[in-house]
Amino acid sequence: MRLTQSASKTLRTNASESEIASHSLLTRAGFIHQLGAGIYSYLPMALKSLKNIERIIRFEMDAVGAQEILMPHIQPMELWDSTNRTTAFGQNLFTLKDRRSRGLVLAPTHEESVTMIAKSVVQSYKDLPFTLYQIQTKFRDEARPRAGLIRVREFAMKDAYSFSHNEESSNEIYDRMAVAYKNIYNKCEVPILIAEADSGAIGGKDSHEFIYPTEAGEDTVITCSSCSYTANVEKATGIIDKLDDQSNLQIKEIQTPNVTSIQELCNLLAVSPKYTLKTICYKTEDDFVMVAIRGDLNVNEIKLKNVLNCKDLRIATAEEVSQKGLIPGSMSPVGITDISVIADISVMTSKVFIAGANKPNSHFKNIDYARDCPMQNIKEISITTAEHKCSKCENKLESVKGIEIGHIFKLGTFFSETLGALFLDETGQQQPIIMGCYGIGIGRLLAAIVESNHDDRGIIFPKSISPYAVNLISLNHNDDACKQASESIYENLLSQGIDCLFDDRPDKSAGVKFQDAELLGIPLQVIISPRNIKTNQAEIKIRKTLETHMTPLVDTVSEIVNQIN
RNA sequence: CGGGGUGUAGCGCAGGGGUAGCGCGCCUGUUUUGGGAACAGGAGGUCGUAGGUUCAAAUCCUAUCACCCCGACCA
CATH class of the missing domain: 3.40.50.800 (Anticodon-binding domain)
Incomplete structure (x- = not known):
């Protein structure tokens, strides 16, 4: 291509709106053009690079025996209603109506439609396993698009779906996909962390995210400094050391006028938040729960949701708390028997905690959770931090920010059961197909490639991705x-x-x-x-x-x- | 959805009741030619949009839209 015949144009200065390297470099180099919030055109150079990325992905997908298909952007809303994901996606779902007022969805992902394909193709275990993939545009009405190609509302994604007749087959495909993904990121010259991820509301067991570590990222990963343990902070577990003072002292009530927060409590008594118990009340769709955790830690609401096995979870209002006869600002599980209480394991790290006395303007000293709190429902529900130690090897944990550029997922049978994608097994029994899904954001990967391959003069494309040789x-x-x-x-x-x-x-x-x-x-x-x-x-x-x-x-x-x- | 910010030339920005500005880029010409050339001449704007105040609004007021950032949200 001759530059004299090219539509490309470079900019000498950064666009004022770009905050991260990939955004400003892709804009300055004339790769992308923004039309709206999270809506971009790919200009000739970008398209060539994207096609290179796609070529690498197709090669690796084909190598694990996946077959390429193409499913529609526009899908009947009924299909999404039948899996209840109209609600699950909520406002992120772009919807429209056709001329007869039938509801349609701009697909944010394709589990439903691919399951319908499997349903029509599979009758017997002999038809399984197989894997389908596509490279297709997705639409998600993100609350806040940001950072150029990192979080957008219309984006290309490679999504693959596996269909198996048993767990072994499903696990095997999952493992092969993980290897294919590593190959893809290697070829794109993007370093990645493979993090255990929360499997979320829709069943399933294992899930791993492929995270490109960068300060510009929006995900947080907890990774062990010495063993291989790596997990998204949403899922990460850790252990926490006992504090020094383990003496067995009597409870004492102390006056704490106008103290309603851990910070105020610590200021008044000149102690570290580590030596306090924080108590928060939550409402689920049909329950009221008191949660206790060490004062320096925070509740991981995803873990809590999993422990409670509930759909909705929110912090209770002060009014709801008062209705239960509790005093916001001076609560604790001490002596509580008529409300469900869940405590984080951190409450066992000291025997001299300061906690609310369940009376206005007063707290208890020397609380030993095991001794003083009747409800002994103790789980790991804190947000894991660098304060925690690795639950596998007890070494130091680190917290790393990053961009999620791939996600693989053992879906289980949610979609096949809900949509009736069944097969007859060797014994003639009807079974739901076991599914997996595997996604890579193509544009986001391009952004990550630029993030990890640039200097202060510009982009440094890997050979395999460069728009030109x-x-x-x-x-x-x-x-x-x-x-x-x-x-x-x-x-x-x-x-x-x-x-x-x-x-x-x-x-x-x-x-x-x-x-x-x-x-x-x-x-x-x-x-x-x-x-x-x-x-x-x-x-x-x-x-x-x-x-x-x-x-x-x-x-x-x-x-x-x-x-x- | 909450908080903050920005909308003036292709890009980056200044101006703040009375003739629309600067740098870069762009066009023409001459001279240049190994690290964002020089000189001369030129093109390009309903100052986001709509109302209002005023003799007069880019500027003041009101509403609204868009975009950016932080947070919330994000199988």
Whole structure:
């Protein structure tokens, strides 16, 4: 492609709206164009890179025996009602109506439609297993799109779905997919953490997220400094050390006027929050629960939801708390017998906690949870932090931020049961198909690639992703010799089947051309200049290292061909 | 949905009741040509939108829309 014929244009300055590297570089380099919040056009360069990503993904999917299909964007709302996911997705679901007022959904994902395919194709265990995948646009009306391609409302995703007749088969496919995913990220030169993830409301057992670690990320991962344990903070577990003072002291009531928070309590008594118990009340769809946790920790509501096995969970209002005869600000499980109480394991780390006395303006000292609290329902429900230690090897945990660029999931039989995708097993029994699903956000992956492969001059594309194999630069296209030599190399490269971006702009100075080439990040540059023409030489530059070397003009094409292959 | 911010030329920004500005980019010409060239000339705007106040509104008031950031949310 000649730059003189290209629609691409680079920007000299950052767009004011870009906060993270991938957003500003992709914008400046002319890869993407924003139409609305979380809605982007992919310009020619971006599309070429995206196609490269897709090529890598298709290769790995095909290698594990998955077959490509394509399912519709637009789907009947009835289908989504039947799995109750109209409600589950809530406002994130884009909906529309057809001319007869029938409800339609812009699909945010494709479990329902792919299950309907399986239903129509599978009768017997002999028809299983198989895996289908597609690369298709998804629509999600995100509450807050952000950070360029990181969180958008319309995005391409590779989603694969496996169908098995037993657990072994399902697990085997899951493991093979995990390997395929690792291969994909390796080829894209994006480092990843593989984190255990919460399986969420829709059944299923194992789930793993592929997280690209970066400060710009919106997910938090807890990872062990010494063993391989890595998990999303939503799911991560940890153990917590006992505090030093384990003496057995008598309960004492102390006056704490106007104290209603842990912070105020600690200020008044000059103690660390570690030595306090925090008590929070929650409402579920049909229950009222008191939750106790050490004052320096916070409740992980996902863990709590799993423990309570409930759908809705929210913090109770002060009014609801008072109705139960409790005093907001001075609550504790001490002496409570008529309300469900769940405590985090951290309440066992001391025997001298300070906790609410269930009376206004007063607290207890020296609370030993095991001794003083009648309801001994103790679970691990805190948000795991770097304060915790690894539950596997007891070493230090670290907290890392990152972007989720892939997610694999053992779905189980929720969709097959709900939609009636059944088969007859070896004994003639009807069984629901066991499903798995496996997703990668394509645009988000491109953003992650740029995040992990750039310097202050611009993008540094991995060979496998670069929109072009080589960037040929005619430093002065008004110089006849330079023009002639570069044109001849360009034609030559094309005839060798090499995809080349040719900076043949006659009106740009050398500096502009160098800067643009570095911004675009094509891994290999060939620079033809009047200066080097005199000695019949071309210059080859590696974008990543900015190293250059000379090569005779006549050998340039063959050297490029060598370097690329 | 709560909090904060921004809308003025393609991009980045200034201006703050009385002729619409700057830098970069863009067009023409001349000179230049290895790290974002110089000179000369030029094009480009209903100041987000709608109402209102005023002799006069980009500027003041009201409403509204859009976008960005933080949070909430996010199988």
